[in-house]
Amino acid sequence: MADEPPLTPSGLTERSYELLVQAVVDYAIYMLDPQGRIMTWNVGAERIKGYTAKEVIGQHLELFFPEEDRRQGKAQRLIATALREGRAQDEGWRVRKDGSRFWALTVLDAIHDEAGCLVGLAKITRDMTERHEAQQHLDEVRAQLFQAQKMEALGQLTGGMAHDFNNLLTVIIGSSDLARRSNNLERIQLLLENIHEAGIRGRELTQNLLTFARRRTPQDWALDLASTLQASSALFAQALPKSISLDLEIPPALHQARVDANQLEMALLNLVFNARDAMExxxxxxxxxxxxxxxAGEWEELHGDFVLISVSDDGPGIAPELQTRIFEPFFTTKQFGKGTGLGLSQVYGFARNAGGSIRVESEPGKGTRMTLYLPAAV
Ligand SMILES: Nc1ncnc2c1ncn2[C@@H]1O[C@H](COP(=O)(O)OP(=O)(O)OP(=O)(O)O)[C@@H](O)[C@H]1O
Ligand SMILES: [Mg+2]
Known part of the structure; x- marks a missing residue:
């Protein structure tokens, strides 16, 4: 009886438990001593990292980290966190024996014996390269889709502006015609001024459009909201029918926000076009x-400094029973061919991803106010 191997809490003998860990192929499972030196090695570790047990035992965890992480002491930092907090998690590039890189998801747990003494650290690593690549591919496709949607929006914007351009050209042609036939210097001066003004106005129209169409690298910190709002509202105002006006109200010291300019512009465009459609x-x-x-939690448990951006209209409003449905993808009350029902679901996604939210306030017959809550960069 005395020779019976000890049992783990689950009833497995320690030896069979060890064999189990050894045999796992999809995960690298191994132990580190409190200084971060490798003490054990399993088949999964060998398969993922390419080293045999003999090659790595006794080496420091740092061995698997790329040069840039090594310089910053990333392995040491992870170990320190695991020792301090009991656990450390990380996602990032690691290097195999042959020098190739893989995207790893790792967990490091501090292990104590029955007496509470630290015995070492358990390290579990998974190779997530395929998933990481799929995610990157998805991000690229998303970016392309986004640009395509933007181009479509641009089509809508330019459609409204063709008319304005025509007016400007009429002014330019008419005034230059009159100037050609006049001998009156004062009158010619006046006509030239008209032409100049029409030219400047035309330049403004195209500049706003070009800014909107530009492909910018995404960024999600400290966006100068005031200038983005000014440029967008100037552009949208040009694209609205004459029966609809657009006013902008911003306080002098508006915070910056942690959002991407492209996405914010598209969200605003969706909200403004919805308001336009409502007042058609x-x-x-x-x-x-x-x-x-x-x-401090007044709205959807949000805490901290926010910027609220609202788009209000005095259209027919939204019935209370529809107010929760409007954010669903493909929900639309518009005629076939007029709306896809994707506008608000995108705005919702944008606000959520930014760490904020969107709120609808609407009273049938009175109008609608859509408010974006975006985290401020203060
Ligand atoms: N300002 C508003 N006033 C009244 N109804 C609105 C307003 N904004 C949105 N809605 C309602 O919410 C629905 C969904 O809006 P959403 O922007 O998601 O899609 P859409 O405008 O119908 O189509 P898309 O934006 O894809 O062209 C609209 O069809 C409309 O019924
Ligand atoms: Mg819409």
């Missing part, structure tokens, strides 16, 4: 407003 029949006023707000 009777016309009206759209108000684009921004303000700083400190939140």
């Amino acid at each position: 029949q009777q016309g009206g006023r759209i108000l684009l407003r921004a303000e700083n707000r400190h939140l």
Whole structure:
């Protein structure tokens, strides 16, 4: 009896438990001593990292880290966190024996014996390269889709502006014609001024459009909201029918926000076009407003400094029973061919991903206000 191997809590003998860990091929499972030196090695570790047990035992965990991480002491930092907090997790590049890289998901746990003494660290690593690559591919496709949607929006914007351009050209042609036939210097001077002004106005129209169409690298920190709102509202105002006006109200010291400019512009465009569609029949006023707000859980458990950007219209409003449905993908009340029902679901996704939210306030017959809550960069 005395020779019976000890049992683990699950009833497995320690030896069979060890064999189990040894045989796992999809995960690298091994132990480190408290200094980070490798003490055990399993088949999964050999398969993922390419080293045999003989080659790595006694070496420091750092061996698997790329040069740039080594310089920054990443392995040491992970070990320190695991020792301090009991566990450390990480996702990032690691290097195999042959020098190739793989994307690893790792967990490091501090292990104590029954007496509470630290025996070492258990390290579990999974090779996530395929998933990481799939994710990157997905991100690229998303970016392409986004650009395509932007181009489509641009089509809508330019459609509205062709008319304005025509007016400007009429002014230019008419005034130059009159100037050619006049001998009156003062009158010629006046006509030239008209032409100049029309030219400047035309330049503004195209500049706003070009800014909108530009492909920018995504960024999600400290966006200068005031200037983005100014440029966008100037552009949208040009694209609205004459019966609809657009006003912008921003306070002098508006916070910056942690959002991507491209995505914010598209979200605003969706909201403004919804307001336009709502007032198609009777016309009206759209108000684009921004303000700083400190939140302590008043709305959807959001805490901290936020910027609220609202788009209000005085259209027919949204029935209460529809207010929760409008954010669903493909929900639309518009005629076939007029709306896809994707606008608000994208705005919702944008606000959520940014760490904020969107709120709808609407009273049938009175109008609608859509408010974006975006985390401020203060
Ligand atoms: N400002 C608003 N006033 C009244 N109804 C609105 C307003 N904004 C959205 N809605 C309602 O919400 C629905 C969904 O809006 P959403 O922007 O997601 O899709 P859509 O405008 O119908 O189509 P898309 O934006 O894809 O062209 C609209 O069809 C409309 O019924
Ligand atoms: Mg829409």
